Amino acid sequence: xxxxxxxxxxxxxxxxxxxxxxxxxxxxxxxxxxxxxxxxxxxxxxxxxxxxxxxxxxxxxxxxxxxxxxxxxxxxxxxxxxxxxxxxxxxxxxxxxxxxxxxxxxxxxxxxxxxxxxxxxxxxxxxxxxxxxxxxxxxxxxxxxxxxxxxxxxxxxxxxxxxxxxxxxxxxxxxxxxxxxxxxxxxxxxxxxxxxxxxxxxxxxxxxxxxxxxxxxxxxxxxxxxxxxxxxxxxxxxxxxxxxxxxx
Numbered sequence: 001x002x003x004x005x006x007x008x009x010x011x012x013x014x015x016x017x018x019x020x021x022x023x024x025x026x027x028x029x030x031x032x033x034x035x036x037x038x039x040x041x042x043x044x045x046x047x048x049x050x051x052x053x054x055x056x057x058x059x060x061x062x063x064x065x066x067x068x069x070x071x072x073x074x075x076x077x078x079x080x081x082x083x084x085x086x087x088x089x090x091x092x093x094x095x096x097x098x099x100x101x102x103x104x105x106x107x108x109x110x111x112x113x114x115x116x117x118x119x120x121x122x123x124x125x126x127x128x129x130x131x132x133x134x135x136x137x138x139x140x141x142x143x144x145x146x147x148x149x150x151x152x153x154x155x156x157x158x159x160x161x162x163x164x165x166x167x168x169x170x171x172x173x174x175x176x177x178x179x180x181x182x183x184x185x186x187x188x189x190x191x192x193x194x195x196x197x198x199x200x201x202x203x204x205x206x207x208x209x210x211x212x213x214x215x216x217x218x219x220x221x222x223x224x225x226x227x228x229x230x231x232x233x234x235x236x237x238x239x240x241x242x243x244x245x246x247x248x
Contacts, residue, residue, distance in 0.1 A: 002071075009059055009081075010071035011052065020044070020076040039126040046131075047138055050107060051079040054142065057103035061096045062087075077201050088169050090161040097157040104143035111136040150187075150202075151180040151209040170220050177213040181206055 003011045021044060028040025052072060059069040059081050068084035087093050115132045126134075146154040156176050163172035184206040191198035 006056060007060070007063070009056070009069045012071050012073050014073060014075045016076050017048075017074055035126075039131065043126075043131065043134065046135055048074055048079070050104065050135070050139055050142065053103050053107065054100045054146070055079045055081040057099040058096055059083075061099040065092050065096070067096075077204055088164070090164040093157060093164075094161040097154045097161065100154055101143040101146050104139040104146075108136050108139040108143070111139070148183065149176070149179055150183045150205050151176040152212050153180075153205060156180050156209065170217055173213050173216045177209045180209045184209075 001013045001015065003013060005011065021041070024044045025037055025041050028036035028038070030036070031040070051074065055072045059072065062069055062081075062083055065087060067087065070082045070084065072079055072081050087096070111132055115136065116129065147158070149155040149159045151157065151160060151173075156179070159179060160172045160176035163175050166172075167175070184202045187202040188199050188206075191202060
């Protein structure tokens with residue numbers, strides 16, 4: 001479902017997001033009635049607003065390098081900015097990738113400066129101060145979690161950009177994806193005991209990373225085939241130049 005555009009970037013929501021919204025609202029209502037319904041819904045919407053800002057950080061930086069951004073898609077497990085292409089220059093990919101977590105750390109820094117440092121007395125209902133501190137913690141967690149070297153998360157792309165300064169693009173992607181798979185398997189196992197919902201996230205990262213690696217290899221093969229065709233065409237079409245005749 002398309003919502004609105006920001007500087008030409010379409011913001012869209014996957015249908016499953018509304019299922020998450022409904023379940024979250026029901027849990028809030030069952031927990032504390034109308035107050036719980038309000039704060040649970042507000043917290044979820046505020047969290048995903050920060051997710052959108054995170055993705056806009058990536059998107060605006062990419063646009064500065066002339067890369068088109070088709071849309072930002074929100075899903076229950078997070079957000080994803082869809083670029084027309086991924087830059088193969090390591091420095092560009094690095095800056096585009098760092099822009100996302102930088103937004104979260106900037107939000108956390110602003111909240112830390114604005115919120116009172118005194119600890120609020122314990123209460124059964126959430127207050128605006130509790131909400132602010134929760135948002136600060138979420139942004140710190142979001143920024144740090146995204147820096148894990150699990151491709152195609154931000155940390156994984158940073159790892160690929162670093163490797164691409166020494167290796168070719170396909171091999172750098174392969175090493176980044178291999179590292180990601182190891183982390184995802186470990187994360188999946190840990191989540192099975194402590195937070196089963198995270199199993200879905202690690203499984204998603206595992207398979208999306210593999211899909212992007214295959215896409216990179218396929219594009220490399222197609223580019224090599226195209227270069228070979230152009231080379232043959234150029235060699236066939238180019239006339240053989242005869243040496244100039246020197247007139248006396």
